[in-house]
Amino acid sequence: xxxxxxxxxxxxxxxxxxxxxxxxxxxxxxxxxxxxxxxxxxxxxxxxxxxxxxxxxxxxxxxxxxxxxxxxxxxxxxxxxxxxxxxxxxxxxxxxxxxxxxxxxxxxxxxxxxxxxxxxxxxxxxxxxxxxxxxxxxxxxxxxxxxxxxxxxxxxxxxxxxxxxxxxxxxxxxxxxxxxxxxxxxxxxxxxxxxxxxxxxxxxxxxxxxxxxxxxxxxxxxxxx
Amino acid sequence: xxxxxxxxxxxxxxxxxxxxxxxxxxxxxxxxxxxxxxxxxxxxxxxxxxxxxxxxxxxxxxxxxxxxxxxxxxxxxxxxxxxxxxxxxxxxxxxxxxxxxxxxxxxxxxxxxxxxxxxxxxxxxxxxxxxxxxxxxxxxxxxxxxxxxxxxxxxxxxxxxxxxxxxxxxxxxxxxxxxxxxxxxxxxxxxxxxxxxxxxxxxxxxx
Numbered sequence: 001x002x003x004x005x006x007x008x009x010x011x012x013x014x015x016x017x018x019x020x021x022x023x024x025x026x027x028x029x030x031x032x033x034x035x036x037x038x039x040x041x042x043x044x045x046x047x048x049x050x051x052x053x054x055x056x057x058x059x060x061x062x063x064x065x066x067x068x069x070x071x072x073x074x075x076x077x078x079x080x081x082x083x084x085x086x087x088x089x090x091x092x093x094x095x096x097x098x099x100x101x102x103x104x105x106x107x108x109x110x111x112x113x114x115x116x117x118x119x120x121x122x123x124x125x126x127x128x129x130x131x132x133x134x135x136x137x138x139x140x141x142x143x144x145x146x147x148x149x150x151x152x153x154x155x156x157x158x159x160x161x162x163x164x165x166x167x168x169x170x171x172x173x174x175x176x177x178x179x180x181x182x183x184x185x186x187x188x189x190x191x192x193x194x195x196x197x198x199x200x201x202x203x204x205x206x207x208x209x210x211x212x213x214x215x216x217x218x219x220x221x222x223x224x225x
Numbered sequence: 226x227x228x229x230x231x232x233x234x235x236x237x238x239x240x241x242x243x244x245x246x247x248x249x250x251x252x253x254x255x256x257x258x259x260x261x262x263x264x265x266x267x268x269x270x271x272x273x274x275x276x277x278x279x280x281x282x283x284x285x286x287x288x289x290x291x292x293x294x295x296x297x298x299x300x301x302x303x304x305x306x307x308x309x310x311x312x313x314x315x316x317x318x319x320x321x322x323x324x325x326x327x328x329x330x331x332x333x334x335x336x337x338x339x340x341x342x343x344x345x346x347x348x349x350x351x352x353x354x355x356x357x358x359x360x361x362x363x364x365x366x367x368x369x370x371x372x373x374x375x376x377x378x379x380x381x382x383x384x385x386x387x388x389x390x391x392x393x394x395x396x397x398x399x400x401x402x403x404x405x406x407x408x409x410x411x412x413x414x415x416x417x418x419x420x421x422x423x424x425x426x427x428x429x430x431x432x
Contacts, residue, residue, distance in 0.1 A: 008333035008356070014354050016370040039266065040258065094247035122312050127315040127316065156387050211383065213360050
């Protein structure tokens, strides 16, 4: 979707705000949101593409003015409610209880086997690369054009390279296609290519000298030249 | 002009904190998550996984040409030799800085970042300002926001992490580091130098 999350080349958002000696988390609720994401996505209650799309469909002004882990909280809630894991009513009711009594503890539950599984995920990862029998359509050095498409759903094709010409720099193997996977339509793995664009091609007269930008794009985002 | 984050207000923070606790409580009560699992995951990223791991990788590459060759060809295989790998780094690619080429990493669509070597990203990497500007005006961003001037004769290469490949930068080894141990070298490698918005520390300043 042509959403506010797709920020490449947008003007007027201000200066980069660098915090010296920044902590990993700024407060306890950020830790909870982070841990809850790993524990729920890590058990397959929703997938990474559904998670990302849940952030993209946030109300645009809210997206721009809310913190990073609030984005995460929004999409975790949305996904778990849509999957029927939790109910909006019970979540709101419980939130009111914690608002009235912010120091009330979270109920404790131990599950060392789950903890071990999640730590294995943290240190071992979970690849979305898949083996496919098809050969890649493009090879390094090929000139390609990015399709001028504007899907309403999730995509990992940034607007700023649409309809632009570039050169395939690397072929990375086939990966789960986010455009389908975010909408419950299966994995549909496709080859991913690192495509290099000269800055002039993308930004015209506004380009800085001697710049190129490389973007990783799924095969169906591209057409040959 | 700058976008203000309204969630910095007290009331809103309190509500978000309550929602986060409510969510975890419900999931615990339903038997779907456990508090020990969540706590151990948090602890891993607070204590064990961070840019000190990427610094080890860079220091080894500066010291061992064979390792550097492998790192540039197959970053995951090289990192695995040091016991480094995991979530959000299943497919890592290392790009090498030189006098001719300066690399910088961004994610315009969200906040993709190589967690196993750099840990969780800093806020500035995740917020709209860096994400919007770096692909269009990298020299300006590096100079104005990070104090890093790139020579006019050098190419600037921006890597937008739009798929599941995670990029990090192998910075140039600073001059005056001959004879340093890997541990000493690792102490010069900063998080920012591996994103491409900074340089390694000057060995003269750390002595």
